Amino acid sequence: MDTKSIMEALQAPFPQEDIEWRVGSTNKDKTKGLALAYVTNRAIQNRLDEVFGPFGWQNQFKEWKQGSQLCGISIKFEDEWITKWDGADDSNQEAIKGGLSDSMKRAAYQWGIGRYLYKLPKNWVEIEPAGHSYKIKRKPSLPAWALPKGAKPDEQSTQPDATPPEPTAAIKSKWELIGGKPEVLNKWFFNQMLEGKTVEEVDQILTKQLEEKMGAEVINEQKGA
Known part of the structure; x- marks a missing residue:
């Protein structure tokens, strides 16, 4: 594939089942929060396999400062290995494992994988307690442009609020x-x-x-x- 075809393949939207959600900011009474979407690491690995083959890419991790992890994703283009790095702090649960996972997601964004998710509108959804944090009650639906061609939005998903409350x-x-x-x-x-x-x-x-x-x-x- 040429460079343009490679970038189009990397940046293509994922099926809704490959997208997970976490809670960003919350309101004061912790009943609603911002829904933030991200691609699973398994889907990222599958995408890299599809575009470059299982022997055409590799990743590596480095500890960065204290409590942070760096991930570099390298792809073999012609006869040269090209690496792009990004990092993330260790998470509150399974700290190092969470940091490694999040750093790989961010490194994937450097290659354009899942970057379209940053363009999703900021939506407020209902949340509920989950351990020391919060989780989304029902995963939001994705707009048609954020799905593969021919895919239909998940009818079981909830339609989030597009805007927060109006000024009083x-x-x-x-x-x-x-x-x-x-x-x-x-x-x-x-x-x-x-x-x-x-x-x-x-x-x-x-x-x-x-x-x-x-x-x-x-x-x-x-x-x-």
Whole structure:
């Protein structure tokens, strides 16, 4: 295969069963979280076998600093071995094994494998406790463009919310009082939600900014008098 065909084969979407999900940021009451998709290591290995053959690629691991792992995935192109590296911190459960697994996923992204998953919309889904962490109750469905040609979305999957909660009337009012532009509010609010803040926490942030602004105005008026 030529370079273009190789890259297309590496970057092709995976079947939904090869995609796993983990919880990113959560809301304050831990009922919803950001759904983050990733390709399983087994699917990555199968993809490399399909494109380069079982003897046309290899991986290697190195410990990086303390509590981190590096993975290098090498492919044989013509007569030369080319390696791309990436790393990850050890995980909370099965620390080193988790770090090795995550570092390989990231190294695969360097080759374009599964990179399309970064383009998925940020979706909030229902979550539940799982040990010391949280898991997604029902895996989200993938859009048609993120599936192989001819594949249909999993009917058993849940359709996640495309956007977080809307700004409340109080938030809109405080935003205007501190001089924020109305057309910027929704984007700013959305970013606050992506960082894991709740509506109440966002309201508190604006309240503090408003108090600081009003206090500064009082001080300036006193100086002017």
